[in-house]
Amino acid sequence: MNPMNEARTDKNADKNMDCAQVRMHFALLLYGELSFDEEEHVDAHLDGCALCRLELERQKALHAAFDEFAVEPPASLLRECRADLAAAMRQGLGPRAPKVHWWEGLRGFLGASALLRPAAAFALLLVGFVGARLLPSVGDGIFAGSIFTGANQAGLSRVSDVEAQPDGSVRIVVDQIQRRTITGGLDDQQIRTRLLDAVRDPNNPGLRADSVDLLSRRAQSAEIRSELAYLVVHDQNDGVRLKAMEGLKPWVTDPEVRVALSQALLGDANPGVRTQAIDLLIQGPAGNSAPNLDRATIGMLQQFVSQERNASVRQRAEKVLELMNASAEIY
Amino acid sequence: MLQRSAVALNSGLPADEAALIRAAQGGDQDAFAQLVYVYDQSVLKLAMNLLRSPEDARDVYQEAFLRVFRNLNNFRFDCSFHTWLYRIVTNLCLDQMRKRKVRREEPTVLTASDGPLDRMDSVQEERVEGDPQRHLFSGQLRTRIKSVLEGMTPRERMVFELRHYQGLRLRRIGEILGTTEEAAKNCLFRATQKMRAALGDFV
Numbered sequence: 001m002n003p004m005n006e007a008r009t010d011k012n013a014d015k016n017m018d019c020a021q022v023r024m025h026f027a028l029l030l031y032g033e034l035s036f037d038e039e040e041h042v043d044a045h046l047d048g049c050a051l052c053r054l055e056l057e058r059q060k061a062l063h064a065a066f067d068e069f070a071v072e073p074p075a076s077l078l079r080e081c082r083a084d085l086a087a088a089m090r091q092g093l094g095p096r097a098p099k100v101h102w103w104e105g106l107r108g109f110l111g112a113s114a115l116l117r118p119a120a121a122f123a124l125l126l127v128g129f130v131g132a133r134l135l136p137s138v139g140d141g142i143f144a145g146s147i148f149t150g151a152n153q154a155g156l157s158r159v160s161d162v163e164a165q166p167d168g169s170v171r172i173v174v175d176q177i178q179r180r181t182i183t184g185g186l187d188d189q190q191i192r193t194r195l196l197d198a199v200r201d202p203n204n205p206g207l208r209a210d211s212v213d214l215l216s217r218r219a220q221s222a223e224i225r226s227e228l229a230y231l232v233v234h235d236q237n238d239g240v241r242l243k244a245m246e247g248l249k250p251w252v253t254d255p256e257v258r259v260a261l262s263q264a265l266l267g268d269a270n271p272g273v274r275t276q277a278i279d280l281l282i283q284g285p286a287g288n289s290a291p292n293l294d295r296a297t298i299g300m301l302q303q304f305v306s307q308e309r310n311a312s313v314r315q316r317a318e319k320v321l322e323l324m325n326a327s328a329e330i331y
Numbered sequence: 332m333l334q335r336s337a338v339a340l341n342s343g344l345p346a347d348e349a350a351l352i353r354a355a356q357g358g359d360q361d362a363f364a365q366l367v368y369v370y371d372q373s374v375l376k377l378a379m380n381l382l383r384s385p386e387d388a389r390d391v392y393q394e395a396f397l398r399v400f401r402n403l404n405n406f407r408f409d410c411s412f413h414t415w416l417y418r419i420v421t422n423l424c425l426d427q428m429r430k431r432k433v434r435r436e437e438p439t440v441l442t443a444s445d446g447p448l449d450r451m452d453s454v455q456e457e458r459v460e461g462d463p464q465r466h467l468f469s470g471q472l473r474t475r476i477k478s479v480l481e482g483m484t485p486r487e488r489m490v491f492e493l494r495h496y497q498g499l500r501l502r503r504i505g506e507i508l509g510t511t512e513e514a515a516k517n518c519l520f521r522a523t524q525k526m527r528a529a530l531g532d533f534v
Contacts, residue, residue, distance in 0.1 A: 027523035031494055033501050033516060062530055069476045070496050073372075073379045073388065081375060081392040085367070088397055089360075204368075 017045050022052050026059045075206025075239065186218050196227060205237035212240060216247025225251055229260035238270045245276050252280050262300055271310045278304075278313070282320055298326045352412055356403050363403070367396055370413065373497065374420050381424045381492050391427065395420045410506060417507045421489055428485040472530070479529040483522055490515050491522040 022045045028034050029042055046053050161173040184191040198204075198211035212231060215224045231244040241264070248257050258281065265277035281297055293301075301317050305328045308314040318328045348369075354362035374395060378388035398419050406415055480488060489508065493499045499507075505515040 027520060027527070028516065031501075031519070033494075033519070058531075059527070062527065065472055065530065066476065066495055066526070069473060071376075071379050071383070073375045073385070077379075077385050077389065078372060078375055081371070081389050082367075084389065084393050085396050088393060089400065205372075 017041055019045075019049060019052050019055075022046070022049070023055055026056055029056075030059060030063050072238070075204075075209055075237075078204070079206045186214060192218070192224075196224075199227060199231060199240075202236075205235075205240055208235065208237065208240045209243050212243045212247060216243075219247055219251055225254060226256060229256050232260040233263045233267075238273060241268070241270070241273050242276060245273070245280060249280060249283070252283050265300065265304055266307070271313045274304075274308070274310070274313050275316060278317055278320065293320075293324055293326075298324060302326070302328065348412055349408065352403070352406065352408075356406070363400060366399075366412070370416055371396070374416070377417075377420060377492065377497060378424055380496055381488065382427055387427055391420065391423045394423055414503065414506050417493075418509070421493075421507055425485050425489060428488065475530055476526075479525055482529075483525060487518050487522040487525070490518040491526075494519050 022042055025034055025038060025042050029039065034042065046056065161171075163171045165171055182190065182194065186192065186195075192215075195211045195215050199208050199215065201207055208231075212228065215228065219225050219228060225248065228244040228247050232241055232248065235241050235244065245261070245264070248254075248260075251257050252261070261277045261281050264273055265281065268274050268277070278301070281300070282293060298321065301321055305314055305317050305321065308317065321328050348366075351362045351365050355366060371392065375388055375392050378391040378395075379385065382388050382391065395416070399416060406412070480491075483491065486508070490501075490504055493504045493507070494501065501515045501519065502512045505512040508515065
Protein backbone atom coordinates (compact mmCIF):
# COMPACT_ATOMS: atom_id res chain seq x y z
CA MET A 1 0.00 0.00 0.00
CA ASN A 2 1.20 3.45 -0.86
CA PRO A 3 2.16 5.10 2.46
CA MET A 4 0.80 8.37 1.17
CA ASN A 5 -2.67 6.90 1.21
CA GLU A 6 -2.54 5.52 4.72
CA ALA A 7 -3.96 8.69 6.27
CA ARG A 8 -6.99 8.68 4.03
CA THR A 9 -10.15 7.55 5.70
CA ASP A 10 -12.64 7.51 2.89
CA LYS A 11 -13.10 8.43 -0.76
CA ASN A 12 -14.42 11.87 0.13
CA ALA A 13 -11.09 12.65 1.70
CA ASP A 14 -9.67 12.87 -1.84
CA LYS A 15 -11.96 15.76 -2.59
CA ASN A 16 -11.32 17.56 0.63
CA MET A 17 -7.84 16.64 1.72
CA ASP A 18 -6.71 18.01 5.02
CA CYS A 19 -3.39 19.81 5.38
CA ALA A 20 -1.47 16.77 6.63
CA GLN A 21 -2.57 14.68 3.66
CA VAL A 22 -1.73 17.40 1.20
CA ARG A 23 1.74 17.90 2.63
CA MET A 24 2.44 14.19 2.31
CA HIS A 25 2.14 14.70 -1.45
CA PHE A 26 4.54 17.62 -1.72
CA ALA A 27 7.73 15.63 -2.29
CA LEU A 28 6.24 13.69 -5.20
CA LEU A 29 4.51 16.82 -6.48
CA LEU A 30 7.89 18.50 -6.81
CA TYR A 31 9.19 15.54 -8.77
CA GLY A 32 6.15 15.63 -11.04
CA GLU A 33 5.30 12.10 -9.97
CA LEU A 34 1.73 12.56 -8.78
CA SER A 35 -1.12 11.27 -10.89
CA PHE A 36 -3.32 13.81 -12.61
CA ASP A 37 -6.07 13.34 -10.02
CA GLU A 38 -3.71 13.60 -7.06
CA GLU A 39 -2.24 16.79 -8.43
CA GLU A 40 -5.71 18.21 -8.99
CA HIS A 41 -6.64 17.56 -5.37
CA VAL A 42 -3.43 19.12 -4.10
CA ASP A 43 -3.91 22.19 -6.31
CA ALA A 44 -7.50 22.57 -5.16
CA HIS A 45 -6.39 22.49 -1.56
CA LEU A 46 -3.53 24.93 -2.13
CA ASP A 47 -5.90 27.46 -3.68
CA GLY A 48 -7.59 27.92 -0.36
CA CYS A 49 -4.81 27.24 2.15
CA ALA A 50 -2.09 29.85 2.68
CA LEU A 51 -0.28 27.72 5.28
CA CYS A 52 0.13 24.83 2.87
CA ARG A 53 1.31 27.19 0.13
CA LEU A 54 3.94 28.43 2.58
CA GLU A 55 4.91 24.87 3.44
CA LEU A 56 5.21 24.05 -0.25
CA GLU A 57 7.61 26.96 -0.66
CA ARG A 58 9.71 25.54 2.19
CA GLN A 59 9.71 22.17 0.49
CA LYS A 60 10.87 23.78 -2.74
CA ALA A 61 13.75 25.43 -0.89
CA LEU A 62 14.69 22.08 0.63
CA HIS A 63 14.48 20.49 -2.80
CA ALA A 64 16.84 23.14 -4.18
CA ALA A 65 19.24 22.61 -1.26
CA PHE A 66 19.80 19.01 -2.38
CA ASP A 67 21.04 20.30 -5.72
CA GLU A 68 23.99 21.98 -4.06
CA PHE A 69 25.03 18.64 -2.70
CA ALA A 70 25.55 16.98 -6.09
CA VAL A 71 29.10 15.98 -6.84
CA GLU A 72 30.37 16.55 -10.34
CA PRO A 73 33.19 14.10 -10.99
CA PRO A 74 36.37 15.95 -11.93
CA ALA A 75 37.29 15.83 -15.60
CA SER A 76 40.59 14.21 -14.67
CA LEU A 77 38.73 11.29 -13.09
CA LEU A 78 36.75 10.72 -16.28
CA ARG A 79 39.97 10.74 -18.27
CA GLU A 80 41.54 8.24 -15.89
CA CYS A 81 38.48 6.00 -16.07
CA ARG A 82 38.60 6.02 -19.86
CA ALA A 83 42.29 5.25 -19.82
CA ASP A 84 41.72 2.38 -17.35
CA LEU A 85 38.97 0.98 -19.52
CA ALA A 86 41.15 1.22 -22.59
CA ALA A 87 43.98 -0.55 -20.80
CA ALA A 88 41.66 -3.31 -19.59
CA MET A 89 40.31 -3.80 -23.09
CA ARG A 90 43.82 -3.93 -24.49
CA GLN A 91 44.48 -6.77 -22.12
CA GLY A 92 41.93 -8.81 -23.99
CA LEU A 93 38.89 -8.42 -21.78
CA GLY A 94 36.74 -7.90 -24.84
CA PRO A 95 33.24 -9.07 -25.70
CA ARG A 96 32.44 -12.63 -26.56
CA ALA A 97 32.21 -12.48 -30.33
CA PRO A 98 29.52 -14.46 -32.11
CA LYS A 99 32.21 -16.49 -33.81
CA VAL A 100 34.48 -18.80 -31.85
CA HIS A 101 38.00 -17.44 -32.11
CA TRP A 102 41.09 -19.53 -31.92
CA TRP A 103 42.04 -18.19 -28.50
CA GLU A 104 38.61 -19.16 -27.17
CA GLY A 105 39.18 -22.66 -28.45
CA LEU A 106 42.47 -22.66 -26.65
CA ARG A 107 40.82 -21.34 -23.50
CA GLY A 108 38.05 -23.95 -23.76
CA PHE A 109 40.55 -26.71 -24.26
CA LEU A 110 42.76 -25.68 -21.39
CA GLY A 111 39.83 -24.65 -19.23
CA ALA A 112 38.56 -28.23 -19.26
CA SER A 113 40.93 -28.97 -16.49
CA ALA A 114 41.16 -26.80 -13.40
CA LEU A 115 44.85 -27.61 -13.22
CA LEU A 116 45.44 -26.14 -16.66
CA ARG A 117 43.58 -22.86 -16.07
CA PRO A 118 46.66 -20.94 -14.95
CA ALA A 119 48.42 -22.10 -18.10
CA ALA A 120 45.47 -20.90 -20.20
CA ALA A 121 45.55 -17.51 -18.49
CA PHE A 122 49.26 -17.23 -19.10
CA ALA A 123 48.87 -18.18 -22.76
CA LEU A 124 46.22 -15.50 -23.28
CA LEU A 125 48.35 -12.95 -21.50
CA LEU A 126 51.29 -13.85 -23.70
CA VAL A 127 49.18 -13.48 -26.84
CA GLY A 128 48.06 -10.01 -25.74
CA PHE A 129 51.57 -8.97 -24.80
CA VAL A 130 53.17 -10.13 -28.02
CA GLY A 131 50.32 -8.88 -30.18
CA ALA A 132 50.44 -5.43 -28.68
CA ARG A 133 54.16 -5.05 -29.17
CA LEU A 134 55.17 -6.86 -32.32
CA LEU A 135 52.44 -6.27 -34.84
CA PRO A 136 52.91 -3.39 -37.27
CA SER A 137 50.84 -0.23 -37.03
CA VAL A 138 48.42 0.96 -39.68
CA GLY A 139 47.85 4.64 -39.03
CA ASP A 140 44.76 6.25 -37.48
CA GLY A 141 42.82 3.92 -35.23
CA ILE A 142 39.25 3.66 -34.09
CA PHE A 143 40.00 4.95 -30.63
CA ALA A 144 42.15 7.83 -31.76
CA GLY A 145 40.92 10.85 -29.90
CA SER A 146 37.99 8.97 -28.44
CA ILE A 147 37.66 6.48 -25.61
CA PHE A 148 41.38 6.11 -25.18
CA THR A 149 42.05 9.77 -24.55
CA GLY A 150 44.71 9.83 -21.88
CA ALA A 151 45.82 6.26 -22.48
CA ASN A 152 49.35 5.47 -23.52
CA GLN A 153 50.50 5.28 -27.10
CA ALA A 154 50.70 1.54 -27.34
CA GLY A 155 49.03 -0.05 -30.35
CA LEU A 156 45.93 -2.20 -29.97
CA SER A 157 45.57 -5.39 -31.91
CA ARG A 158 42.72 -7.77 -32.22
CA VAL A 159 42.34 -10.96 -34.19
CA SER A 160 39.14 -10.64 -36.19
CA ASP A 161 39.25 -13.84 -38.24
CA VAL A 162 41.11 -17.12 -38.54
CA GLU A 163 41.00 -19.67 -41.30
CA ALA A 164 42.81 -22.95 -42.01
CA GLN A 165 44.46 -22.99 -45.43
CA PRO A 166 44.55 -26.05 -47.73
CA ASP A 167 48.31 -26.23 -47.43
CA GLY A 168 48.08 -26.64 -43.64
CA SER A 169 49.01 -23.09 -42.76
CA VAL A 170 46.73 -20.71 -40.85
CA ARG A 171 45.46 -17.37 -42.12
CA ILE A 172 44.84 -14.82 -39.36
CA VAL A 173 43.29 -11.38 -39.89
CA VAL A 174 44.49 -8.89 -37.32
CA ASP A 175 42.91 -5.49 -36.79
CA GLN A 176 45.64 -3.17 -35.72
CA ILE A 177 44.90 0.15 -34.14
CA GLN A 178 47.33 2.85 -33.31
CA ARG A 179 46.83 6.35 -32.01
CA ARG A 180 48.50 9.15 -33.88
CA THR A 181 50.33 12.02 -32.26
CA ILE A 182 50.54 15.40 -33.88
CA THR A 183 53.02 17.88 -32.53
CA GLY A 184 53.25 21.54 -33.43
CA GLY A 185 53.08 25.09 -32.21
CA LEU A 186 49.89 26.94 -31.40
CA ASP A 187 50.34 28.99 -34.56
CA ASP A 188 50.29 25.83 -36.65
CA GLN A 189 46.92 25.84 -38.42
CA GLN A 190 46.59 22.05 -38.14
CA ILE A 191 47.10 22.18 -34.37
CA ARG A 192 44.70 25.07 -34.06
CA THR A 193 42.03 23.30 -36.10
CA ARG A 194 42.35 20.17 -33.95
CA LEU A 195 42.07 22.21 -30.77
CA LEU A 196 38.99 23.98 -32.10
CA ASP A 197 37.51 20.54 -32.87
CA ALA A 198 38.37 19.39 -29.35
CA VAL A 199 36.55 22.27 -27.64
CA ARG A 200 33.42 21.21 -29.52
CA ASP A 201 33.57 17.61 -28.32
CA PRO A 202 30.32 17.33 -26.38
CA ASN A 203 31.35 14.27 -24.42
CA ASN A 204 34.65 15.16 -22.89
CA PRO A 205 34.67 18.26 -20.68
CA GLY A 206 38.22 17.52 -19.53
CA LEU A 207 39.46 17.59 -23.10
CA ARG A 208 37.50 20.78 -23.74
CA ALA A 209 38.95 22.46 -20.64
CA ASP A 210 42.52 21.56 -21.61
CA SER A 211 41.96 22.73 -25.17
CA VAL A 212 40.43 26.01 -23.97
CA ASP A 213 43.49 26.49 -21.81
CA LEU A 214 45.77 26.15 -24.81
CA LEU A 215 43.65 28.22 -27.18
CA SER A 216 43.51 31.01 -24.61
CA ARG A 217 47.18 31.63 -25.25
CA ARG A 218 46.26 32.78 -28.74
CA ALA A 219 43.10 34.68 -27.90
CA GLN A 220 44.38 37.64 -29.90
CA SER A 221 42.99 35.70 -32.85
CA ALA A 222 39.40 36.79 -33.52
CA GLU A 223 38.46 33.21 -34.44
CA ILE A 224 39.67 31.85 -31.10
CA ARG A 225 38.15 34.71 -29.14
CA SER A 226 34.85 34.09 -30.83
CA GLU A 227 35.03 30.39 -29.96
CA LEU A 228 35.83 31.14 -26.32
CA ALA A 229 32.95 33.63 -26.17
CA TYR A 230 30.64 30.97 -27.58
CA LEU A 231 31.79 28.50 -24.91
CA VAL A 232 31.16 31.05 -22.14
CA VAL A 233 27.50 31.06 -23.09
CA HIS A 234 26.89 27.58 -24.41
CA ASP A 235 29.20 25.01 -22.85
CA GLN A 236 27.35 22.59 -20.57
CA ASN A 237 30.20 22.26 -18.11
CA ASP A 238 30.74 24.88 -15.42
CA GLY A 239 34.51 24.37 -15.37
CA VAL A 240 34.84 24.84 -19.11
CA ARG A 241 32.78 28.03 -19.04
CA LEU A 242 34.93 29.41 -16.22
CA LYS A 243 38.09 28.45 -18.07
CA ALA A 244 36.88 30.17 -21.23
CA MET A 245 36.14 33.31 -19.19
CA GLU A 246 39.61 33.16 -17.72
CA GLY A 247 41.05 33.02 -21.22
CA LEU A 248 39.08 36.12 -22.23
CA LYS A 249 40.33 38.18 -19.29
CA PRO A 250 42.71 40.31 -21.38
CA TRP A 251 39.98 40.89 -23.98
CA VAL A 252 37.09 42.18 -21.90
CA THR A 253 36.73 45.32 -23.96
CA ASP A 254 36.03 43.33 -27.11
CA PRO A 255 32.33 43.85 -27.96
CA GLU A 256 31.70 40.16 -28.70
CA VAL A 257 33.31 39.17 -25.41
CA ARG A 258 31.18 41.70 -23.51
CA VAL A 259 28.02 40.34 -25.07
CA ALA A 260 28.99 36.82 -23.98
CA LEU A 261 29.82 38.00 -20.46
CA SER A 262 26.51 39.85 -20.24
CA GLN A 263 24.65 36.73 -21.28
CA ALA A 264 26.54 34.71 -18.67
CA LEU A 265 25.79 37.33 -16.01
CA LEU A 266 22.08 37.34 -16.68
CA GLY A 267 21.49 33.79 -17.71
CA ASP A 268 24.05 31.36 -16.28
CA ALA A 269 22.73 28.89 -13.71
CA ASN A 270 26.01 28.74 -11.82
CA PRO A 271 26.66 31.44 -9.19
CA GLY A 272 30.43 31.08 -9.62
CA VAL A 273 30.14 31.86 -13.32
CA ARG A 274 27.90 34.86 -12.62
CA THR A 275 30.39 36.16 -10.07
CA GLN A 276 33.22 35.82 -12.55
CA ALA A 277 31.11 37.63 -15.15
CA ILE A 278 30.72 40.60 -12.78
CA ASP A 279 34.45 40.70 -12.12
CA LEU A 280 35.30 40.68 -15.80
CA LEU A 281 32.65 43.17 -16.86
CA ILE A 282 33.94 45.75 -14.39
CA GLN A 283 37.55 45.09 -15.28
CA GLY A 284 39.42 47.77 -17.22
CA PRO A 285 41.57 47.02 -20.27
CA ALA A 286 44.75 46.78 -18.16
CA GLY A 287 43.22 44.23 -15.83
CA ASN A 288 42.40 46.76 -13.10
CA SER A 289 38.88 47.43 -11.88
CA ALA A 290 37.58 50.18 -14.12
CA PRO A 291 37.05 53.42 -12.22
CA ASN A 292 34.17 54.39 -14.48
CA LEU A 293 31.70 51.95 -15.87
CA ASP A 294 29.69 52.77 -18.94
CA ARG A 295 25.95 53.23 -18.66
CA ALA A 296 25.18 49.96 -20.37
CA THR A 297 27.19 47.99 -17.80
CA ILE A 298 25.63 49.86 -14.90
CA GLY A 299 22.16 49.23 -16.32
CA MET A 300 22.96 45.57 -16.74
CA LEU A 301 24.19 45.28 -13.17
CA GLN A 302 21.03 46.98 -11.94
CA GLN A 303 18.95 44.51 -13.90
CA PHE A 304 21.07 41.71 -12.49
CA VAL A 305 20.56 42.90 -8.89
CA SER A 306 16.80 42.99 -9.41
CA GLN A 307 16.67 39.36 -10.55
CA GLU A 308 19.56 37.66 -8.71
CA ARG A 309 18.44 35.18 -6.05
CA ASN A 310 21.84 34.28 -4.66
CA ALA A 311 22.54 36.75 -1.83
CA SER A 312 26.31 36.51 -2.05
CA VAL A 313 26.47 37.21 -5.79
CA ARG A 314 23.85 39.93 -5.55
CA GLN A 315 25.84 41.69 -2.81
CA ARG A 316 28.89 41.66 -5.00
CA ALA A 317 27.02 43.47 -7.75
CA GLU A 318 25.49 45.88 -5.23
CA LYS A 319 28.94 46.70 -3.93
CA VAL A 320 30.13 47.55 -7.43
CA LEU A 321 27.13 49.80 -8.00
CA GLU A 322 27.75 51.48 -4.66
CA LEU A 323 31.34 52.22 -5.66
CA MET A 324 30.02 53.76 -8.85
CA ASN A 325 27.55 55.83 -6.83
CA ALA A 326 24.82 54.14 -8.78
CA SER A 327 21.54 52.95 -7.37
CA ALA A 328 21.10 49.22 -7.00
CA GLU A 329 17.53 49.57 -8.18
CA ILE A 330 15.99 50.38 -11.50
CA TYR A 331 13.60 53.33 -11.43
CA MET B 332 40.00 -4.44 -41.92
CA LEU B 333 38.00 -2.84 -39.20
CA GLN B 334 34.37 -2.29 -39.86
CA ARG B 335 33.42 1.32 -40.30
CA SER B 336 31.26 2.80 -37.59
CA ALA B 337 27.74 3.77 -38.61
CA VAL B 338 28.11 7.05 -36.76
CA ALA B 339 30.95 9.52 -37.10
CA LEU B 340 33.27 9.70 -34.14
CA ASN B 341 32.56 12.42 -31.64
CA SER B 342 29.10 13.18 -32.97
CA GLY B 343 28.02 12.47 -29.39
CA LEU B 344 24.45 11.89 -30.42
CA PRO B 345 22.68 8.63 -29.62
CA ALA B 346 20.50 9.27 -32.67
CA ASP B 347 20.87 5.81 -34.08
CA GLU B 348 21.72 3.92 -30.96
CA ALA B 349 20.42 0.61 -32.23
CA ALA B 350 22.77 0.82 -35.22
CA LEU B 351 25.65 1.58 -32.88
CA ILE B 352 24.81 -1.37 -30.65
CA ARG B 353 24.50 -3.73 -33.61
CA ALA B 354 27.81 -2.49 -34.97
CA ALA B 355 29.44 -2.98 -31.57
CA GLN B 356 27.93 -6.45 -31.32
CA GLY B 357 29.55 -7.21 -34.65
CA GLY B 358 32.94 -6.26 -33.24
CA ASP B 359 33.11 -2.58 -34.22
CA GLN B 360 35.08 -1.09 -31.37
CA ASP B 361 34.58 2.38 -32.77
CA ALA B 362 30.85 1.94 -32.22
CA PHE B 363 31.48 0.63 -28.73
CA ALA B 364 33.60 3.69 -27.98
CA GLN B 365 30.69 5.85 -29.12
CA LEU B 366 28.33 4.04 -26.76
CA VAL B 367 30.75 4.57 -23.89
CA TYR B 368 31.02 8.24 -24.79
CA VAL B 369 27.30 8.73 -24.74
CA TYR B 370 26.81 7.29 -21.27
CA ASP B 371 30.04 7.26 -19.33
CA GLN B 372 29.76 10.71 -17.78
CA SER B 373 26.38 9.98 -16.29
CA VAL B 374 27.56 6.55 -15.14
CA LEU B 375 30.55 8.07 -13.38
CA LYS B 376 28.41 10.78 -11.85
CA LEU B 377 25.92 8.23 -10.55
CA ALA B 378 28.68 6.09 -9.03
CA MET B 379 30.46 9.11 -7.58
CA ASN B 380 27.33 10.51 -5.99
CA LEU B 381 26.26 7.18 -4.57
CA LEU B 382 29.61 5.98 -3.33
CA ARG B 383 31.23 9.35 -2.58
CA SER B 384 34.61 7.87 -3.35
CA PRO B 385 36.60 8.42 -6.55
CA GLU B 386 38.31 5.04 -6.18
CA ASP B 387 35.05 3.14 -5.83
CA ALA B 388 33.43 5.13 -8.61
CA ARG B 389 36.37 4.31 -10.84
CA ASP B 390 36.04 0.60 -10.06
CA VAL B 391 32.33 0.65 -10.80
CA TYR B 392 32.89 2.54 -14.06
CA GLN B 393 35.42 0.03 -15.29
CA GLU B 394 33.56 -3.07 -14.18
CA ALA B 395 30.28 -1.81 -15.63
CA PHE B 396 31.65 -1.06 -19.09
CA LEU B 397 33.69 -4.24 -19.18
CA ARG B 398 30.55 -6.22 -18.36
CA VAL B 399 28.73 -4.38 -21.11
CA PHE B 400 31.58 -5.10 -23.51
CA ARG B 401 31.70 -8.77 -22.62
CA ASN B 402 27.96 -9.31 -22.68
CA LEU B 403 26.92 -7.03 -25.50
CA ASN B 404 26.05 -9.99 -27.68
CA ASN B 405 23.46 -11.04 -25.11
CA PHE B 406 21.67 -7.71 -25.38
CA ARG B 407 18.43 -8.44 -27.22
CA PHE B 408 16.83 -4.98 -27.41
CA ASP B 409 14.00 -6.01 -25.11
CA CYS B 410 14.70 -2.88 -23.07
CA SER B 411 16.60 0.29 -23.86
CA PHE B 412 20.38 0.17 -23.78
CA HIS B 413 20.28 2.85 -21.11
CA THR B 414 18.11 0.68 -18.86
CA TRP B 415 20.35 -2.33 -19.44
CA LEU B 416 23.50 -0.37 -18.68
CA TYR B 417 21.98 1.23 -15.60
CA ARG B 418 20.88 -2.17 -14.31
CA ILE B 419 24.52 -3.20 -14.35
CA VAL B 420 25.72 0.03 -12.78
CA THR B 421 23.07 0.17 -10.06
CA ASN B 422 23.69 -3.47 -9.13
CA LEU B 423 27.40 -2.80 -8.79
CA CYS B 424 26.74 0.30 -6.71
CA LEU B 425 24.18 -1.44 -4.50
CA ASP B 426 26.64 -4.28 -3.87
CA GLN B 427 29.27 -1.75 -2.90
CA MET B 428 26.90 0.16 -0.62
CA ARG B 429 25.74 -3.01 1.09
CA LYS B 430 29.32 -4.11 1.68
CA ARG B 431 29.99 -0.72 3.19
CA LYS B 432 27.01 -0.99 5.50
CA VAL B 433 28.43 -4.24 6.78
CA ARG B 434 31.95 -2.91 7.11
CA ARG B 435 30.77 0.44 8.49
CA GLU B 436 33.31 2.22 6.41
CA GLU B 437 33.83 5.94 6.52
CA PRO B 438 34.42 6.51 2.84
CA THR B 439 34.27 10.24 2.53
CA VAL B 440 37.64 11.24 3.91
CA LEU B 441 40.91 10.27 2.35
CA THR B 442 44.47 11.30 2.91
CA ALA B 443 46.03 13.23 0.06
CA SER B 444 49.62 14.36 -0.26
CA ASP B 445 48.65 17.74 1.18
CA GLY B 446 46.64 16.37 4.08
CA PRO B 447 43.17 14.95 4.72
CA LEU B 448 40.69 15.65 1.98
CA ASP B 449 36.95 15.50 2.20
CA ARG B 450 35.82 13.91 -1.03
CA MET B 451 32.48 15.62 -0.79
CA ASP B 452 33.99 19.06 -1.19
CA SER B 453 32.70 20.37 -4.47
CA VAL B 454 33.11 23.34 -6.69
CA GLN B 455 30.01 24.94 -5.23
CA GLU B 456 31.51 24.84 -1.78
CA GLU B 457 34.62 26.71 -2.89
CA ARG B 458 32.51 29.49 -4.31
CA VAL B 459 30.92 30.45 -1.02
CA GLU B 460 34.24 30.96 0.68
CA GLY B 461 33.95 34.71 0.29
CA ASP B 462 30.81 34.77 2.41
CA PRO B 463 31.54 33.35 5.91
CA GLN B 464 27.90 33.17 6.98
CA ARG B 465 26.86 31.37 3.86
CA HIS B 466 29.92 29.16 4.09
CA LEU B 467 28.96 28.15 7.62
CA PHE B 468 25.35 27.53 6.65
CA SER B 469 26.37 25.56 3.60
CA GLY B 470 28.80 23.49 5.66
CA GLN B 471 26.15 22.65 8.26
CA LEU B 472 23.66 21.77 5.59
CA ARG B 473 26.11 19.49 3.83
CA THR B 474 26.97 17.74 7.07
CA ARG B 475 23.29 17.19 7.76
CA ILE B 476 22.56 15.97 4.22
CA LYS B 477 25.55 13.65 4.39
CA SER B 478 24.28 12.21 7.63
CA VAL B 479 20.76 11.63 6.40
CA LEU B 480 21.99 10.05 3.14
CA GLU B 481 24.06 7.63 5.18
CA GLY B 482 20.97 6.82 7.21
CA MET B 483 19.01 5.72 4.16
CA THR B 484 18.88 2.13 3.02
CA PRO B 485 20.87 1.45 -0.16
CA ARG B 486 17.63 1.13 -2.14
CA GLU B 487 16.23 4.42 -0.83
CA ARG B 488 19.53 6.07 -1.56
CA MET B 489 19.55 4.63 -5.06
CA VAL B 490 16.01 5.72 -5.91
CA PHE B 491 16.62 9.19 -4.51
CA GLU B 492 19.81 9.51 -6.52
CA LEU B 493 18.24 8.31 -9.75
CA ARG B 494 15.21 10.57 -9.37
CA HIS B 495 16.72 13.72 -7.94
CA TYR B 496 20.16 13.88 -9.47
CA GLN B 497 19.81 11.78 -12.60
CA GLY B 498 16.29 13.01 -13.32
CA LEU B 499 14.90 9.60 -14.26
CA ARG B 500 11.17 8.97 -14.04
CA LEU B 501 9.97 6.50 -11.45
CA ARG B 502 8.74 4.12 -14.13
CA ARG B 503 12.23 3.93 -15.60
CA ILE B 504 13.76 3.57 -12.14
CA GLY B 505 11.44 0.64 -11.49
CA GLU B 506 12.59 -1.00 -14.74
CA ILE B 507 16.24 -0.48 -13.84
CA LEU B 508 15.88 -1.85 -10.34
CA GLY B 509 13.63 -4.71 -11.40
CA THR B 510 10.65 -3.51 -9.42
CA THR B 511 7.38 -1.69 -9.98
CA GLU B 512 6.85 2.02 -10.37
CA GLU B 513 4.77 1.94 -7.20
CA ALA B 514 7.60 0.35 -5.20
CA ALA B 515 10.03 2.94 -6.51
CA LYS B 516 7.55 5.65 -5.57
CA ASN B 517 7.29 4.32 -2.02
CA CYS B 518 11.06 4.19 -1.79
CA LEU B 519 11.38 7.78 -2.96
CA PHE B 520 8.67 8.84 -0.56
CA ARG B 521 10.49 7.27 2.39
CA ALA B 522 13.76 8.87 1.32
CA THR B 523 12.24 12.34 1.04
CA GLN B 524 10.47 11.93 4.37
CA LYS B 525 13.81 11.20 6.00
CA MET B 526 15.31 14.23 4.29
CA ARG B 527 12.45 16.42 5.37
CA ALA B 528 12.63 15.21 8.97
CA ALA B 529 16.36 15.86 9.16
CA LEU B 530 16.50 19.15 7.28
CA GLY B 531 13.17 20.77 7.97
CA ASP B 532 14.66 23.41 10.25
CA PHE B 533 17.17 24.51 7.61
CA VAL B 534 14.66 26.08 5.28
